[in-house]
Amino acid sequence: MSDTSTVNTENTFKDQEQKMAISARNINVVYATPTGDIPAVRNVDIDLPKGSITGIIGESGSGKSTLIMAIMNAVTKPGKITSGSVLLNGENDMLKLSSEKQRKIRGKEIGFVFQAAQNSLNPLRRIGQQILDLGRAHEVNDLRKLINYAKKLLIRLGLDADRVLASYQHELSGGMRQRVGIMFSLVLNANIVFLDESTTALDMLSQASVLEIIRELQREKNLTIAFVSHDIGVIADLSERIEIFYAGEIVEEGKTSEVLACPKHPYTKGLIKAIPKISGDIDAAEPLKGSSPDYRTFKQKGCLFYDRCPIRTDSCRDSRPELNITNRDHKVACFRVGANDRD
Ligand SMILES: Nc1ncnc2c1ncn2[C@@H]1O[C@H](COP(=O)(O)OP(=O)(O)OP(=O)(O)O)[C@@H](O)[C@H]1O
Numbered sequence: 579m580s581d582t583s584t585v586n587t588e589n590t591f592k593d594q595e596q597k598m599a600i601s602a603r604n605i606n607v608v609y610a611t612p613t614g615d616i617p618a619v620r621n622v623d624i625d626l627p628k629g630s631i632t633g634i635i636g637e638s639g640s641g642k643s644t645l646i647m648a649i650m651n652a653v654t655k656p657g658k659i660t661s662g663s664v665l666l667n668g669e670n671d672m673l674k675l676s677s678e679k680q681r682k683i684r685g686k687e688i689g690f691v692f693q694a695a696q697n698s699l700n701p702l703r704r705i706g707q708q709i710l711d712l713g714r715a716h717e718v719n720d721l722r723k724l725i726n727y728a729k730k731l732l733i734r735l736g737l738d739a740d741r742v743l744a745s746y747q748h749e750l751s752g753g754m755r756q757r758v759g760i761m762f763s764l765v766l767n768a769n770i771v772f773l774d775e776s777t778t779a780l781d782m783l784s785q786a787s788v789l790e791i792i793r794e795l796q797r798e799k800n801l802t803i804a805f806v807s808h809d810i811g812v813i814a815d816l817s818e819r820i821e822i823f824y825a826g827e828i829v830e831e832g833k834t835s836e837v838l839a840c841p842k843h844p845y846t847k848g849l850i851k852a853i854p855k856i857s858g859d860i861d862a863a864e865p866l867k868g869s870s871p872d873y874r875t876f877k878q879k880g881c882l883f884y885d886r887c888p889i890r891t892d893s894c895r896d897s898r899p900e901l902n903i904t905n906r907d908h909k910v911a912c913f914r915v916g917a918n919d920r921d
Pocket residue numbers: 609610611616618636637638639640641642643644645655656657693808
């Protein structure tokens with residue numbers, strides 16, 4: 579390769595990184611347990627394009643939350659990130675920054691609502707006091723303005739702001755706590771937001787309205803959002819890009835409309851078939867059979883979906899398929915997605 583082409587390739591990589599709010603590579607996370615290590619996230623590459631909503635979907639235990647924690651370098655014991663890099667806006671590697679710098683980034687540049695948000699509020703402090711604590715921890719000068727912004731967000735999220743600010747966590751319902759969690763993720767004006775199962779405690783109507791508000795805020799502020807869910811309907815509704823997670827790995831990714839209209843991986847097809855239809859034949863929904871492999875006993879070097887796969891062949895047991903491009907940025911990890919499946 580000539581010097582010029584090397585420089586051009588490097589520039590292309592740089593350009594791509596600039597367009598990514600998050601660019602994570604080769605993320606591996608292990609949980610040490612008395613019965614053996616659980617490699618919960620393995621060799622994951624993921625990009626979150628600036629100003630877009632990416633949906634991350636997969637069955638319970640597939641590693642979605644662990645991946646988000648890893649991107650924020652917030653994995654706690656017994657978990658450990660064993661490899662990877664996470665570039666923020668093409669620059670700082672979250673996995674290499676000092677813990678003080680990371681703490682400042684979490685909250686101010688990256689907002690988050692973890693699945694455990696319902697329990698992560700401080701039970702001994704009123705919500706208003708906790709907003710002030712957050713502001714002080716992030717050296718916000720105008721705390722009055724911060725409280726006013728929190729109120730605005732709470733009202734937008736359909737809550738009685740004054741009442742919420744004066745409340746303790748136990749005085750709020752599960753759904754209210756989730757909305758409060760969303761307010762906390764946005765109140766410092768972060769431009770990257772991770773929402774992990776943030777609407778699951780809400781009934782369907784409230785969920786729809788909160789999703790609409792998230793979408794509105796995303797457009798207004800050009801936020802980059804990663805939305806974790808096990809509900810493919812929610813992801814279809816909200817996200818432009820989709821990442822299908824299975825047993826700690828991404829098995830399919832691309833534009834949501836394209837992946838859902840033309841799924842390639844048998845797991846994605848199974849997820850779609852399992853959605854109950856509101857109209858038509860309710861029995862047409864087929865739950866996915868079987869369960870994810872147990873990482874501790876899973877010795878097979880082949881495809882992780884082998885045991886559940888309706889289109890497997892013997893050779894699928896021999897090696898693990900990698901995530902390959904089928905069409906533009908639609909990628910799939912399956913040996914059976916052959917030339918005929920490529921659009
Ligand atoms: N603290 C922990 N100690 C041991 N194992 C853990 C711990 N946290 C997660 N795991 C394991 O890591 C794997 C991935 O878990 P994770 O919570 O990331 O999955 P998930 O896809 O987010 O699931 P869910 O949708 O149920 O939240 C699972 O097998 C889980 O049992």
